[in-house]
Amino acid sequence: MSGERTRLGQAIVVRPIRPGDQAGLRGCKGGTPEQVDQQVRWTVSERGPGVLEHLVAEITGQLVGTAMLMLKGAHASVGTDGQIDLCRKRVDPRVGRLDDWVVAGDHQRQGVGSTLAHAVIAEARAWGLARLETSTENPAAAAAMRKLGFIEYGQLPVLAKHSDTSPGGQHEVHFYMDL
Structure with a gap:
């Protein structure tokens, strides 16, 4: 590896x-x-x-x-x-x-x-x-996922109790990749 x-x-x-x-x-x-x-x-x-x-x-x-x-x-x-x-x-x-x-x-x-x-x-x-999924609230990680070939399929708003710890109050972005 x-x-x-x-x-x-x-x-x-x-x-x-x-x-x-x-x-x-x-x-x-x-x-x-x-x-x-x-x-x-x-x-x-x-x-x-x-x-x-x-x-x-x-x-x-x-x-x-x-x-x-x-x-x-x-x-x-x-x-x-x-x-x-x-x-x-x-x-x-x-x-x-x-x-x-x-x-x-x-x-x-x-x-x-x-x-x-x-x-x-x-x-x-x-x-x-057959498929790999992931999600992130981190914009840099989301960009990396896209670069790796993961496909974005949705976003969820960050829960209020977590918004102070999320970079910039970003959404949770969901991705998948068919293998």
Whole structure:
């Protein structure tokens, strides 16, 4: 899953997440350290073909991005005991979702995000999926999705309680790509 280079010529290595990646992920995505730690533990244990793939991007050994592929409808469910489970009750086995697509701020616009997205698209094809969907409130991510070939199919207004955290109060834009 490697071979791409940043605009500065540095090699981008894309690989599955593994135990011990928590500290590196804290530097490129939001959430408390405990939330990131819990997500890594959960995705490492749930990873599997046709179920969940959590990829990370590295440059010179430093984690600089992340992206996940799950079946549409699958989602994390937190039990009363605090354990995270993958709920698969209403999945569509033909459609995947590109989620948690994040690149560390100082590595954005260097090809890391597109390298991660291409890896997720390749994995979705390997799973035999017919379509890949995603959504974002971030205008730069929406532009990147269009450049990657995703087709916009709708927008939702940002909920009032989230409008202060959304860049410019943007809409949530929904995309799909037939594979």
